[in-house]
Amino acid sequence: MERVAIIGVAQTKYQRNNPSSHDEMAFEVAQKALEDAGLSIEDIDNTVTCTNDFWDGRTISCMTITDASGSSKVPTTNVEGDGTLGALMGLMRILSGHFKTTLVVAQSKGSVGIPGLITNAIFDPLYERILGLDAINSAALQARIYMSKYGITEEQCARVSVKNHKNAKNNPYAQLPLDITVKDVLKSRMLADPIKLLDTSPVSDGACAVILSRQSATRKISRKPIWIKGVGHCSDTYHLGDRDLSDVSALKTAAKRTYDMAGISNPLKEISLAEVYDAFSYMELMWMEGLGFCERGGGGALIDSGITEMGGSLPVNPSGGVLSAHPVLAAGLARIAEAVLQLRGEAGSRQVAGAKVALAHGIEGACGQGHCVFVLER
């Protein structure tokens, strides 16, 4: 396959109640990503947006950011899903040979909706919604079965939260840089057993943009191109009751596809850092297992070992991850943007020394029903 690079990235500062509107946030990151790449809007020959009618509170919500995302004069499409899937769509449009340079923009404003109701609408309207399921209590079911099956403790989950909020202190875009202890997490308010407030990602507003370009079009850009080495996505089945919620087969399948494409046989050795979609603290541990960084059930021992801390052999979520800022849809794209900054050596005080290969990961639906994995290389 022709080599495709990421040549520009931009993020808003993530915060609750960003006074900017959806399109103002989209415009901010579209413009900054162009500046980052040293391009002008005339260099963009197609765009991909990521919006969601429920989160945006509007039908055909991609209309909200059409002009702001640079789509007014060029072909465009809208992926209704995590930003990693938007980036994948952008990649496929370039690989098809019909486009050279794709601008991908994802945004959401969690603060203007009611997340409990919006995520309740993920579930089956007849059988499941009436139970009051939402993103948090469904995750609690998953956390509980995962923890019981593999002996993962609440302390181990809390350690993820402590690590990521501490990492967020080095990330100027993060919403929740926090100095907290395992005890603070364990003592924080119970939301849905075993998930407590500090095990949970915040409600966030924010946007992220990345620019993808085929190799032949990367010559004029000012930045060091970061190459897409592999990508894969995969979905589990729908009903929570039909799934073994402790199972990570969909992520394993997506990761295998990605690693095969990237030529990676030993992810723990070959990958310098990972930015994964830790909407809840336990998720980072589960996703480590699905991504093949440890054995099944080894997520707890992995966090205990310190490997995933800054300074460890595989820093995970140097940015602070989704626990420290959760702009839905943009959150997965932000994982890619952060991975790019790391590989460029431009990640400031959150820089992982000598980062060569980075993994970025996004999820879709309840309890990580869908996954998308990217591997990027300097």
Next chain:
Amino acid sequence: MGKRTAIVGVGQTNHRSKIPECNGQELIAIAVRRALDSSGLTIKDIDAVVVGNMDHFESINYVDMWSVLGFAGYMKPVLKVTTGGTTGSAVGHAAFYHASSGLFDVVLAVGWEQNSESDTTAAIVTHCEPLIERDFYGGAIGGLASQYSAYMDGYGATEEDAALVSVRDRHNAALYNPYAHLRKTITVEDVMSSPYIAYPLRLLHMCPRSDGACAVIFAGEEKAKRITDRPAWVLGVGNSHGTTYLGDAIAMPGLPSLEKASRDAYMMAGISNPFKQIDVAELYLPSASAGVAWMESMRFCEEGEGPKFIKSGVTNMGGELPINPSGGVIATNCIGATGLIRIGEAALQVMGKAEKRQVPAAKVALATGFGGCLWSDATILGSKPRLD
């Protein structure tokens, strides 16, 4: 350059105003089963799925995850595309890019809608910008009505001219298409005696809202040739979703986005004289007025000559350029599927599988999509990988 790509299978439900015996997942399952059967494939042969609908019509969030049950997407790559009325055509294009990129060999495109579960207008009103435009352009009809008013004013077109398009499409649906929703023929008098919805558009000028699903299977060149001797090759795609405010899109007669999308698709396919080179067109005409005013946007006729073009009968079955042998959107409108049905019907035509609605010896077909903020998609399909 990417892989040459073709359509190898098409399936759709028998569309109706209400299909209460099915939920959306079951509608999808019917269309997918029929598409697989038409191509001799099984679900195991599908490498990736693209799905689309408009969320607020059924009020299901993350439909890509929910619809996995409809197309047996367990452990498959799934991605959702939604762009309003153009959703179906955008899903088709996304599936084309999946296969053309070389990342996936056989890609299933699924569009569906179960409009009977919602108040369509209440849901669609919210697509307008809330402060400036929602009060007067809310709903799907306002923009189309304004646009045809401008066309009537500019070129002397009439409500009767538009009625001819309703009569043509409903005739085709009634006589030729077993999958169509509205299968009764109507007359110009019927249209003209139906009530105004928004001047100058009357009830029978407008599309219905339907329940239904459509599935179209795309494959890269080598796979496509192995699956069938006569696939429908994707020769060109075009897309223009440029405007954000309806007021910016309706000021002029014709449809600028369709002009741009079809021009790009023609260019990719190598079409210089669309009227001569295209054998059949499946057009997303949300109202009969569009069947008059937009003909020039695809360069089927000169500016302002839409009425003359329609009256001449060239777009009827048996004419030089039959439009909507399926009965089009005036007869069937399961919104998230509608644009994909156009692609599927165009594919059936160039595959020679359109049964009673077959245009004899159709080699090149145009399919369009319409929606969002007066946006357009265009797709050119051919019976051969290249134009002769």
